Amino acid sequence: MSSENRLDIVIFGATGFTGKRTIPQLTKLLKSDNLSLTWGVAGRSEEKLKSALLEMQQKTGEDYSKIPVIIADIDDKESIEKMTAAARMIINTVGPYRFYGERVVEACVKSGTHHVDVSGEPQYMENMELKYHKAAKEKGIYLVSACGFDSIPADMGVIFMQKNFEGNLLKYHKAAKEKGIYLVSACGFDSIPADMGVIFMQKNFEGTLNSVESYMYTTIKGGPYPGATIHYTTYESAVHGIANWGELREIRRKLYPEKLPTFEPKLHPKRSFFKNKFLERWCTIFPGTDRSVCLRTQRYMYEKHRQRPVQVHCYTAYANFFHLMVTLFFGAIFLLMSKLSFTRKLLLAYPRIFTCGMISHEGPTEEKQEHTLFNFVLVGQGWSETQLEPTDQFPTPPEKIALAKVSGNNPGYGATCIMLAVSALMILTEKDKLPPGGGCYPPGAAFANTSMIEKLNKHGVKFEMNPEL
Numbered sequence: 222m223s224s225e226n227r228l229d230i231v232i233f234g235a236t237g238f239t240g241k242r243t244i245p246q247l248t249k250l251l252k253s254d255n256l257s258l259t260w261g262v263a264g265r266s267e268e269k270l271k272s273a274l275l276e277m278q279q280k281t282g283e284d285y286s287k288i289p290v291i292i293a294d295i296d297d298k299e300s301i302e303k304m305t306a307a308a309r310m311i312i313n314t315v316g317p318y319r320f321y322g323e324r325v326v327e328a329c330v331k332s333g334t335h336h337v338d339v340s341g342e343p344q345y346m347e348n349m350e351l352k353y354h355k356a357a358k359e360k361g362i363y364l365v366s367a368c369g370f371d372s373i374p375a376d377m378g379v380i381f382m383q384k385n386f387e388g389n390l391l392k393y394h395k396a397a398k399e400k401g402i403y404l405v406s407a408c409g410f411d412s413i414p415a416d417m418g419v420i421f422m423q424k425n426f427e428g429t430l431n432s433v434e435s436y437m438y439t440t441i442k443g444g445p446y447p448g449a450t451i452h453y454t455t456y457e458s459a460v461h462g463i464a465n466w467g468e469l470r471e472i473r474r475k476l477y478p479e480k481l482p483t484f485e486p487k488l489h490p491k492r493s494f495f496k497n498k499f500l501e502r503w504c505t506i507f508p509g510t511d512r513s514v515c516l517r518t519q520r521y522m523y524e525k526h527r528q529r530p531v532q533v534h535c536y537t538a539y540a541n542f543f544h545l546m547v548t549l550f551f552g553a554i555f556l557l558m559s560k561l562s563f564t565r566k567l568l569l570a571y572p573r574i575f576t577c578g579m580i581s582h583e584g585p586t587e588e589k590q591e592h593t594l595f596n597f598v599l600v601g602q603g604w605s606e607t608q609l610e611p612t613d614q615f616p617t618p619p620e621k622i623a624l625a626k627v628s629g630n631n632p633g634y635g636a637t638c639i640m641l642a643v644s645a646l647m648i649l650t651e652k653d654k655l656p657p658g659g660g661c662y663p664p665g666a667a668f669a670n671t672s673m674i675e676k677l678n679k680h681g682v683k684f685e686m687n688p689e690l
Contacts, residue, residue, distance in 0.1 A: 228259045230645055231291060231308035233315055233325065235262035236269040238452045238584045239339060239369075239634060239641075240314035244277045244285070246638040247312075250646060250680065258649065261289030263304050295321045298328075306332040310645050313338040317458040318345040318366075319465070326353055326364060333360045337644045339369035339637055342458055343513045344468045346663070350517075351476045354661040363652075364661040365668075367514045368644035369637035371437055373677075374597040374627040375511035376518055376665035378684065379433050379531055381674055382601045382625040385686050386430040430531050430603040431619050432488040433515075436500055437507060438538040439632060442592045450593075451633060452584035453572055460568055462510075463559040481520060481530060482612050486619070488532035494545055499624065499690055500598060502538040503545040508552070511535040518665030525656070529611035531601075538598075551576070584634070595632035598690065599625040626688035629681050639680050647671045 230247065234240035244262070251258055264270050267290055274285040293304035295315055305311055305328040315321050318340040326349055329336040340346055346366040357364050367376070494505045512535045519530035539545040555575070558564035572580035585593075602619040629636045647668050648655065654670040656662060664673075674684050 227306075228261045228289060228308045229649060230258060230260040230310045230312060231263050231304060232260070232312045233263045233293060233304065234313065236264045236266065236273045237314055238454065239638060240264075240312075241273045241277065242634050243312060243314065243638040243641055244274070245281045245283070246635075247642040247645075248281065248283050250639075250642050250676075253679070254646070254650075254676075256646070256650070258646075259289075261291055261308070263291040263293040265292070265294045267292055295324060298324065301325060302328045302331060305329045305334045308334055310335040310337070310649055312641060312645050314641075316340065316342075316454050317461055318342050319458070319461055323349065323352075329362065329364065330356045330360055333362055335362050335645070335648050336364045337368045337641060337648070338366050339641055340366045340458075341369075341372065341455070341510045342462050343510050344462065344465060344472065346510075346514070347469065347472050347476055347517070350661040351472060358658045358660045361659045363648045363655060363659050363667060365644060365648070365664055367510065368641045368664055370595065370632040370640065371509060371597070372511055372514045373640040373644075373664055374595075374682070375435050375437075375535060376514050376663060377668065377674060377677075378435065378597050378599050378625060378627045379515050379533060380518070380665045380669045381627075381684050382433060382599050382623065382686070383430050383531055385625070386428060386601050386603060386621075386623050428603050428605045428621055429529060429607050429615070430601050431484070431486070431529075432532040432534075432602050434488075434491075434600045435507075435511065435533070435535045436497060436502070436504060436538045436596075436598045436600070437511075437535070438500075438502065438540075438596055440540075440594045440596075441589075442594055442630075444589075444592060446586065446589035446592060448578070448586050448589060449573075449581035449583065450579045450585055450589070451576075453580055453582045455633070456572055456576070456580040457569060459509075460555075460559050460565060463508075463556060464565055477520070481523065484530065484532065484612075485614055488534060490534050491536070494549065497536075497538060499600060500538050502540060503542050504536045504538045505545060505549060507535040507537045509535070514663045515665065517663045518669075521656075521662065521666040522669075523611060527611050529608070590631045590634055592630075593632060594630050595628060595636070597627040598688075599627075601625070623686065624688060624690070625684070625686050626690075628683050628685075636682055639682060640677065643673055643676050643680070644668065646676075647673050 232240050232243050262270050270290045278285040291304050293300045313325050319342050322345050497504050512533055515533040522528040523530045558568050568575050601623045603621050604615050605621050651671045
């Protein structure tokens with residue numbers, strides 16, 4: 222199919238829990254930005270796709286009767302290739318991605334189609350970068366994973382803090398060079414080396430960010446609201462991710478043959494559990510993919526932009542010590558049972574039993590989703606000064622601390638769908654602000670220079686510096 226006849230966006234898996242909920246969010250974003258992009262839905266069953274559109278039409282009041290429906294079965298390679306050839310962008314919501322993701326990515330590369338998904342699976346994401354980054358650049362397309370909760374708040378949150386903490390040193394560099402001018406603000410420096418081209422300093426945020434610790438927690442407004450908290454597919458992805466964690470070593474050895482320089486002081490992980498003085502909450506290490514996504518972005522920033530990489534550790538915060546202990550207890554059982562084939566089958570066969578009802582194939586109710594609030598609090602440390610080279614070492618310990626927060630509601634399936642749709646639109650409408658030429662990236666590397674944070678702020682995902690905690 223010629224590029225002129227392609228739909229701009231196709232939501233693959235539009236009958237699923239996440240895919241169906243992406244439909245109204247995409248519609249809302251297109252109307253808000255007055256974009257006349259064309260879109261359609263894809264999946265195995267025409268009847269179920271039309272039913273999903275009708276359900277969302279009744280919920281939103283939008284007319285979806287003329288939305289194109291594409292039949293595509295993940296087990297039918299030809300149908301997947303026809304689907305990707307019919308679109309400029311695939312929003313892929315069919316997981317677990319370790320089983321189904323590569324088939325769509327491969328087809329997208331073949332047809333020259335952009336691809337975004339909500340994977341939280343490091344093995345899949347890093348393997349896709351290893352195998353398809355070069356091919357994607359040759360095709361001029363973008364493959365971006367982890368475009369939902371909780372990786373967008375973590376990765377873009379670090380980017381947000383980095384820009385505000387350090388000042389927008391690089392924001393106007395390219396434009397100033399094109400004009401042959403120098404931009405210098407009065408921030409207390411007597412002189413700036415001319416070979417930097419441009420310095421734009423914000424006095425309150427000048428400096429160098431060394432490390433970020435993120436703390437994620439959710440709260441329920443009102444309630445209680447019975448039923449599951451997480452949909453089964455998210456749980457299934459986590460089980461298989463833990464079971465196959467050992468794959469990452471070999472993937473990373475091939476993906477990153479050269480180690481980054483050592484940056485001091487090194488950010489060490491905290492104890493197994495502790496109380497955070499800013500939040501007054503008990504915390505433990507977050508076992509998800511956020512840290513690996515953030516570190517991939519920071520490596521990219523260092524290698525491509527000579528920007529000092531920020532060290533990152535991620536934690537989960539709990540309202541009290543009892544909730545923390547209960548989580549650690551069930552987490553230990555989950556970890557052990559995921560490692561063995563027999564017990565892993567039990568975990569997957571009886572999710573309600575092994576999670577005390579938190580996981581189900583039906584997922585959380587609409588009421589529970591809308592009353593669930595999320596917060597990502599980021600604590601950054603660094604120096605008030607800047608260095609000419611990213612590898613320069615500071616003679617003194619970090620003396621500057623800053624706080625940022627990313628917050629919103631309905632994290633798993635409302636905010637995620639907003640983030641996913643915004644990610645697709647960034648690629649289609651702000652391609653000139655993405656890494657040049659295409660490729661496979663984490664969201665922070667892909668969207669650092671776009672208006673993503675402004676768009677998310679506008680649609681209920683709030684980024685703020687120096688928040689009230």
